[in-house]
Amino acid sequence: MLILQCPYCGIDAEETELAPGGEAHLKRHGPGSSDEDFHDYLFARENPRGVHFERWRHANGCGKWFHAARDTATLEVFGTYPAQTTEPPKEIRDAITARRPGWRWREFS
Amino acid sequence: MKRYSAFAIAREALRYHTGWERAWTSPEPKRHYDVIIIGAGGHGLATAYYLGKNYGITNVAVLEKGWLGGGNTGRNTTIIRSNYLQDPSAAIYEKARALYEDLSQDLNYNLMFSPRGVMMLAQTHHEVRGYKRTAHANALQGVKTEWISPQRVKELVPIINIDGPRYPVLGALWQERGGTARHDAVAWGYARACSRMGMHIIQKCEVTGIRREGGKVAGVDTTKGPIDCNKLGLVVAGHSGVLAQMAGFRLPVESVALQALVSEPIKPCMDVVVMANTVHGYMSQSDKGEMVIGGGADGFNNYTQRGSFHHIEETVRALIETFPIISRLKMLRQWGGIVDMTGDRSPILSKTPVENIFINCGWGTGGFKSIPGSGWGFAQLMATGDSPLCRAFSLDRFKEGRFIDESVAAGVAH
Numbered sequence: 001m002l003i004l005q006c007p008y009c010g011i012d013a014e015e016t017e018l019a020p021g022g023e024a025h026l027k028r029h030g031p032g033s034s035d036e037d038f039h040d041y042l043f044a045r046e047n048p049r050g051v052h053f054e055r056w057r058h059a060n061g062c063g064k065w066f067h068a069a070r071d072t073a074t075l076e077v078f079g080t081y082p083a084q085t086t087e088p089p090k091e092i093r094d095a096i097t098a099r100r101p102g103w104r105w106r107e108f109s
Numbered sequence: 110m111k112r113y114s115a116f117a118i119a120r121e122a123l124r125y126h127t128g129w130e131r132a133w134t135s136p137e138p139k140r141h142y143d144v145i146i147i148g149a150g151g152h153g154l155a156t157a158y159y160l161g162k163n164y165g166i167t168n169v170a171v172l173e174k175g176w177l178g179g180g181n182t183g184r185n186t187t188i189i190r191s192n193y194l195q196d197p198s199a200a201i202y203e204k205a206r207a208l209y210e211d212l213s214q215d216l217n218y219n220l221m222f223s224p225r226g227v228m229m230l231a232q233t234h235h236e237v238r239g240y241k242r243t244a245h246a247n248a249l250q251g252v253k254t255e256w257i258s259p260q261r262v263k264e265l266v267p268i269i270n271i272d273g274p275r276y277p278v279l280g281a282l283w284q285e286r287g288g289t290a291r292h293d294a295v296a297w298g299y300a301r302a303c304s305r306m307g308m309h310i311i312q313k314c315e316v317t318g319i320r321r322e323g324g325k326v327a328g329v330d331t332t333k334g335p336i337d338c339n340k341l342g343l344v345v346a347g348h349s350g351v352l353a354q355m356a357g358f359r360l361p362v363e364s365v366a367l368q369a370l371v372s373e374p375i376k377p378c379m380d381v382v383v384m385a386n387t388v389h390g391y392m393s394q395s396d397k398g399e400m401v402i403g404g405g406a407d408g409f410n411n412y413t414q415r416g417s418f419h420h421i422e423e424t425v426r427a428l429i430e431t432f433p434i435i436s437r438l439k440m441l442r443q444w445g446g447i448v449d450m451t452g453d454r455s456p457i458l459s460k461t462p463v464e465n466i467f468i469n470c471g472w473g474t475g476g477f478k479s480i481p482g483s484g485w486g487f488a489q490l491m492a493t494g495d496s497p498l499c500r501a502f503s504l505d506r507f508k509e510g511r512f513i514d515e516s517v518a519a520g521v522a523h
Contacts, residue, residue: 001418002409016419020408022363039508043361043452047350049412072364072410 155484178296
């Protein structure tokens, strides 16, 4: 069972407490953007087999959105961090590098 | 290759069954093929089969990183139906269902197609309206379905509890010629027929890279060495994103786990397929007597072929209310498959940004039933560059806003 620590309330929440929210760090394109960018923002996803950054909500808990770094091929969790950021913090990236040298995910690797 | 027949059984019975041949050959890959299909599941093999049968293209290799039919083809709940709302979906799923009718004869392989009837229960007033609408749409599409009363539901499925306190059965959408087939046999039958046409099915051969020259596909790198091709078909379901990345484009697809489970075998008690979409559960009884149960998909990206236990718990908890008889059944096995979900829950059968690479993916939770139709249409697309069955399912529909919104029918259960 997937267990993620909520970075706000510090609780180790198991899956039934959480609601998945899809890929994290999407750049939000709106009016004025190109069709290509808007399409990618709405539909195109990394969907990697390996390191993945994603959004979760502590739905049956404090109710806040947060981010998690996880491996989709092993279900290993590298860490969670608050959502008030546009990119994963250094300690999360270091934690991933320690476990997955040479990992790639968009421009964050 | 010798045909299977009653005569063949008699002949082999007289010589201690020493004359059976392998159903398909396992050759080493050649240096070049006209067409390479990546993925020897039902859809990939069906594509290869119809490329040969309908278009005479037999210099074809089907590459498989694991074993034949070992992905979602061997992991689904074997349900076949075509009672969809939207015209493009009804067309391709009904094509598939119609092909299933005499596919055993066509392939000379017993697929155990059992058109026992598929019943989709309406347990809320919204579903009543939704399914009546689908029945009307199906009448216009030439798909034979009908709206049936709770009493008729009870006649067809005596073990059902139609006046459950929370989710009473208010009627059902009934497709008489829907049903089930033996999933492994579909892969094996197509593989045997492809092999008979001289195609190469190469198992344990993982594609590690896709080579391009001037915006066109040149070939693939594999664990068995590089292989060149003129045209490449990606038919790998859950791993479509991984291969698209190799080919240099992204897809509107996310891979999640979908689970199923079977009970211990019991005496025959239900001879139709019942789907209860409000409670996320569906059930049929296999020829061995096991109750085959499927439920909802997980919500997060996952490639492990393992799902979350609480989804199974939810499914079984919901089904017990509608089928009180199963409350004391023991469950034998549970497994998961990786399904590729698109934004509108409809598949993608399309050209790609790279010339001569074609992709067939996004079947999500509903791939098995569509195998023959998908192969038929996708072979036409690969051979001729266009297919009426596939046109609406192109990759650019997301950019153009031409969604095929089947989430009512396809997002929950199959």
